[in-house]
Amino acid sequence: MADLIWEVFRQERKGQAFVHGGSFHAPDRAFAEAYAREFYARRQESVALWVVPREEIMAIEEFPDEFDLKYRRVDGYSIKARLKEARERAGTAQS
Amino acid sequence: MRERPRAEIALELADDELILGWRNSEWTGIAPFLEEDVAFSSIAQNEIGHARALYELAARDLGDGRDADALAFDRKPEEYRCAPLVQLRLVPDWARTIARHVLYETADAIRIAALKEHPDAELAGIAAKIEREEAYHRLHAEMWLERLRAEERFAAATAELWPDALGVLDPELRPALAERVGRPEVEAVERTAPGAEFAELWDEMTMVRRSAPVGAQW
Amino acid sequence: MDARTQEFLEYVQAGGQVETDDWMPDEYRARLVKFIEMHGNSELMGVLPERDWILRAPTLQRKLALTAKIQDEVGHCQLIYRVVEDLGKPRERCLDDLLSGKSKFHNVFHYPTKSWGDVGVIAWLVDAAAIISQKALLKCSYAPYARVMKKVCWEESFHILHGRDTVLAMVTGTPAQFELVQEALNRWWTPLMHFHGTPIPAEEDPMFVWRIKSQANEDARQQFLDGYVPQIRELGLEIPDPKLRKDEETGVWEYTEPDWDELMSVVTGHGPASEERLAFRRLSRNEVDWVAKVVLAEAA
Numbered sequence: 069m070a071d072l073i074w075e076v077f078r079q080e081r082k083g084q085a086f087v088h089g090g091s092f093h094a095p096d097r098a099f100a101e102a103y104a105r106e107f108y109a110r111r112q113e114s115v116a117l118w119v120v121p122r123e124e125i126m127a128i129e130e131f132p133d134e135f136d137l138k139y140r141r142v143d144g145y146s147i148k149a150r151l152k153e154a155r156e157r158a159g160t161a162q163s
Numbered sequence: 164m165r166e167r168p169r170a171e172i173a174l175e176l177a178d179d180e181l182i183l184g185w186r187n188s189e190w191t192g193i194a195p196f197l198e199e200d201v202a203f204s205s206i207a208q209n210e211i212g213h214a215r216a217l218y219e220l221a222a223r224d225l226g227d228g229r230d231a232d233a234l235a236f237d238r239k240p241e242e243y244r245c246a247p248l249v250q251l252r253l254v255p256d257w258a259r260t261i262a263r264h265v266l267y268e269t270a271d272a273i274r275i276a277a278l279k280e281h282p283d284a285e286l287a288g289i290a291a292k293i294e295r296e297e298a299y300h301r302l303h304a305e306m307w308l309e310r311l312r313a314e315e316r317f318a319a320a321t322a323e324l325w326p327d328a329l330g331v332l333d334p335e336l337r338p339a340l341a342e343r344v345g346r347p348e349v350e351a352v353e354r355t356a357p358g359a360e361f362a363e364l365w366d367e368m369t370m371v372r373r374s375a376p377v378g379a380q381w
Numbered sequence: 382m383d384a385r386t387q388e389f390l391e392y393v394q395a396g397g398q399v400e401t402d403d404w405m406p407d408e409y410r411a412r413l414v415k416f417i418e419m420h421g422n423s424e425l426m427g428v429l430p431e432r433d434w435i436l437r438a439p440t441l442q443r444k445l446a447l448t449a450k451i452q453d454e455v456g457h458c459q460l461i462y463r464v465v466e467d468l469g470k471p472r473e474r475c476l477d478d479l480l481s482g483k484s485k486f487h488n489v490f491h492y493p494t495k496s497w498g499d500v501g502v503i504a505w506l507v508d509a510a511a512i513i514s515q516k517a518l519l520k521c522s523y524a525p526y527a528r529v530m531k532k533v534c535w536e537e538s539f540h541i542l543h544g545r546d547t548v549l550a551m552v553t554g555t556p557a558q559f560e561l562v563q564e565a566l567n568r569w570w571t572p573l574m575h576f577h578g579t580p581i582p583a584e585e586d587p588m589f590v591w592r593i594k595s596q597a598n599e600d601a602r603q604q605f606l607d608g609y610v611p612q613i614r615e616l617g618l619e620i621p622d623p624k625l626r627k628d629e630e631t632g633v634w635e636y637t638e639p640d641w642d643e644l645m646s647v648v649t650g651h652g653p654a655s656e657e658r659l660a661f662r663r664l665s666r667n668e669v670d671w672v673a674k675v676v677l678a679e680a681a
Binding site: 185188189191192193194195196197198200201204205207211212214218231232235236254255256257310311314364368370371372374375376379381 | 432437448452472551557
């Protein structure tokens with residue numbers, strides 16, 4: 069027997085992402101299922117639930133980017149100036 | 164059960180569910196922990212919902228102008244048909260509450276399964292709906308049974324309430340209950356016209372409604 | 382104020398969000414816990430004035446709606462106490478402090494309920510006042526609490542519908558039923574005017590400074606009056622404050638200044654029904670203590 073915290077992720081409509089809804093105490097899977105249904109679906113407000121003990125969730129919050137590898141991001145490319153020059157050369161510059 | 168008029172069967176079942184639904188909602192705000200408070204309240208609401216569907220059926224049969232609310236609240240105390248088991252006030256004793264919950268759900272499962280086979284399609288239909296909802300109640304009861312079965316006070320409560328549990332069912336269904344619960348059949352506490360304690364409950368239950376003329380809207 | 386705290390303050394004032402494991406100044410954490418705990422306490426204590434009326438509900442529909450409303454409130458307490466727990470205070474200790482009188486709960490739950498008229502007025506107007514505060518809390522700088530408020534606000538909207546419907550049924554019923562509502566309104570008006578707290582300017586309210594609250598008390602009260610006075614009056618009900626009127630030029634509602642000492646006295650546990658309710662809750666907790674120990678016991 070134990071006092072576990074369970075986290076619930078809910079899907080509001082089919083096709084949508086599962087979003088974190090909240091957490092509750094329950095001693096085991098049977099209770100956790102009962103309470104998840106109560107808290108996140110008693111008004112038929114969710115079409116699906118994922119219920120998991122909190123300790124099973126690995127939280128990651130630190131993401132080093134020491135050498136600023138911009139090529140992996142949208143802001144790593146600034147094509148405006150080159151595009152302007154290319155259009156001028158081709159005579160297709162927009163007014 | 165088959166020989167009795169449909170309205171009579173429906174009223175008896177409805178009265179059980181209404182009074183039990185109310186007894187279960189007495190735990191609102193004071194259940195052993197918050198998650199269970201919310202869960203138990205849903206069970207109470209389902210029971211009142213069952214009562215409503217059954218009162219509506221009975222009202223149609225009786226055809227005397229009374230609606231579901233009139234049957235639920237405007238009869239005299241001695242006209243109610245609920246079993247002694249559901250009338251018991253068990254708050255704040257959780258062991259006895261769960262003992263009753265387990266016993267009632269088991270008895271009700273047997274009763275509802277029989278009703279699903281009733282020649283009357285409407286009654287059988289409501290029974291099927293109730294059964295689908297009560298599957299959840301049974302899971303909940305079993306969940307708690309697992310946790311409490313080793314507790315002395317729970318065992319004592321089950322023993323104490325056993326004769327009342329038998330009284331929920333018609334005599335021909337009692338052996339099935341005894342088998343399912345694993346207890347010998349004993350002399351049941353039979354349904355009778357409710358007494359003084361119920362009259363007190365009825366008084367409080369209907370005090371707001373009686374403060375306006377019959378037929379007033381609320 | 383040290384540099385790190387100053388930086389944090391500027392961060393939240395600029396709309397920055399804080400998560401559970403982020404660094405936060407001690408003062409911020411302490412105020413947060415106290416505020417959120419009081420909210421949780423209030424949801425739980427709110428159940429007690431209303432639960433008696435489940436038995437007495439005059440129709441099956443009202444019985445169901447009222448049971449569901451109260452169930453929501455217990456659920457809200459659970460969600461809110463979870464937020465407090467993740468900030469470091471176990472909910473059993475929150476319950477200890479509530480029942481010993483050490484921590485507070487909202488003024489309105491210290492008053493008795495006397496009739497079915499109260500049931501309608503509470504579900505409609507008290508919940509309306511609450512939803513105004515709760516909508517403002519959607520912008521709370523502490524993100525876990527703000528996220529819980531989304532579910533709370535959504536569920537509260539059902540309560541207001543049920544409350545208003547209940548009131549409407551009575552005001553279109555018999556004269557005696559109309560009177561039930563008027564009489565309840567007469568008793569609940571002062572607690573409603575107290576609800577949003579003293580008219581302290583936002584800059585002087587530490588809860589606003591830290592962006593735990595995002596709305597000044599008086600703004601909330603004005604919003605309530607703006608939205609609900611017309612709705613109350615259009616039913617033919619009288620509000621028991623002869624001074625209550627809206628200044629059409631400034632758009633500001635004038636009213637008889639509530640007795641703020643009375644509010645302080647009530648909130649510190651001296652309301653007409655405070656002790657009785659706490660005693661009731663203490664009693665039932667003692668009776669069921671063994672259950673949580675059996676079910677939620679720590680693994681051996």
